[in-house]
Amino acid sequence: MQPLVVEQLVRRFEQGGRRVEALAGVDLVVEAGDFVSIMGASGSGKSTLLHLAAGLTRPDSGRVVVAGQDLGAMNDKDLTLFRRQHIGLIFQSFNLIPTLTAVENVALPLRLAGGAAGDVMEQAHAMLDRLGLAQRADHRPEALSGGEQQRVAIGRALITHPTLILADEPTGNLDSAASVSVCQLLRDLCEHDGATILMVTHEPSVAAWAKRGVFIADGHIVDRFDSSVVDSAAALAQRYQTMLQTR
Numbered sequence: 001m002q003p004l005v006v007e008q009l010v011r012r013f014e015q016g017g018r019r020v021e022a023l024a025g026v027d028l029v030v031e032a033g034d035f036v037s038i039m040g041a042s043g044s045g046k047s048t049l050l051h052l053a054a055g056l057t058r059p060d061s062g063r064v065v066v067a068g069q070d071l072g073a074m075n076d077k078d079l080t081l082f083r084r085q086h087i088g089l090i091f092q093s094f095n096l097i098p099t100l101t102a103v104e105n106v107a108l109p110l111r112l113a114g115g116a117a118g119d120v121m122e123q124a125h126a127m128l129d130r131l132g133l134a135q136r137a138d139h140r141p142e143a144l145s146g147g148e149q150q151r152v153a154i155g156r157a158l159i160t161h162p163t164l165i166l167a168d169e170p171t172g173n174l175d176s177a178a179s180v181s182v183c184q185l186l187r188d189l190c191e192h193d194g195a196t197i198l199m200v201t202h203e204p205s206v207a208a209w210a211k212r213g214v215f216i217a218d219g220h221i222v223d224r225f226d227s228s229v230v231d232s233a234a235a236l237a238q239r240y241q242t243m244l245q246t247r
Contacts, residue, residue, distance in 0.1 A: 001068050003164045003196040004030040004053060009062035011048050011219075022048040024219035025062070030164070035190040035197045037210035039240060045219040046200045047168060053198060054087055054166050055079045067163040084109060088157030088165040092172035094149045096141040096156075102148075103128055103137040106155040113160070127155045131185070147178030154185065158195070165189075167199040171206050183209040204237035215243050222247065 006028040013020045022045045030036050040046040051057045052064055055071040064071045067086050074082060096105045107124035111117070128137050131151045141149050150170060157165055167186065171179035187209050189195040201207050213230065215223040223243050230236045 001032075002029055002065075003032055003067060004028070004198060005063075005065040006049070006053065007063045007065070009049070009052060009064065010060045011045075011052060011057070012060050021219050023052070023059070026216075026219070026221055028214065028221065030196060030198055032196055033190065033194045035187060035195075035209075035211045036199070037207035037213045038198065038200045038216055039202060039204070039207045039213060039236075040216040041202060044216045046202075046216050049216065050166055050168050050198065050200045053164075054089060055083050084113060085160060086163040088160065088162035090150075090153055090157050090165065090167040090170045092169035094141070094146075094153045094173070096149055096152060098141050101138050101140055102133060102144065102152045105141070105152055106159055109156060109160050123159060124155075127159055128152070131155050145178070146174045147181055150174060150178070150182050151185065154182070154189075158189070163196065165195055165197045167197060169201055170199065171201070171203065179206065204240060205233040208233040208236050215240060217244070217247060 006026055009023050009026040010021070011023040013022055026049060038046045038049060052059055055064070058072060069082060071079060097108070100108070103121065103124045106127050107120045110120040110123060125134070125137060128134055131154065133148060133151055136144060136148055144152065170186070171182055174182060183206055186197055186199065190197055190211065199210060207213055210227070212226045213224070213236065214221055223239070225239070230239055
């Protein structure tokens with residue numbers, strides 16, 4: 001079963017008295033164990049696509065199917081429960097709860113699902129250990145570096161073993177060293193753990209870590225490729241610039 005299938009997705013907004021078509025009939029399939037980057041300029045529709053894939057907003061037309069389930073057929077309550085179980089979200093701004101420690105932030109999805117406190121904390125500690133943060137478990141977000149905070153956020157996204165991980169500019173608030181560390185972690189999760197990841201970015205150096213890439217512009221997917229064809233950030237940037245020049 002494919003973790004994500006997007007069919008003829010359309011999303012429109014009203015902006016300044018005019019209608020803007022953020023997505024104009026997008027089709028996309030993400031296979032199990034794949035790592036796909038969506039690259040595009042601001043306003044291209046890439047974040048809109050990710051939010052629709054997460055069920056955070058609903059399309060004007062088309063379908064989003066996650067783990068064989070049509071998100072559009074669910075009511076808000078069922079969608080929230082489904083998202084909690086099947087979709088892991090990683091945001092640019094980390095979105096950690098400041099009053100909770102690192103381990104409590106990671107444990108939160110399991111606590112919300114009604115897990116026993118002792119078992120939940122054991123799993124959360126194991127996750128932080130796996131992410132190299134065992135010594136930071138009792139620190140609140142304000143005491144963690146940006147890279148550490150993003151790793152905590154990744155741990156929170158992984159703790160329920162979701163069908164699909166959606167990452168929205170996950171390195172946007174990180175320095176170059178932390179960015180490389182987070183990208184390597186995501187790639188390792190895909191290659192060694194079979195995680196399925198869809199990542200939005202505008203940075204070629206980040207998109208190059210994915211196995212496959214998609215360029216989006218003006219609400220349309222305009223190019224698709226895999227890492228065997230575009231195997232470096234420089235080659236990816238050149239391909240992207242060529243695409244923009246020929247549109």
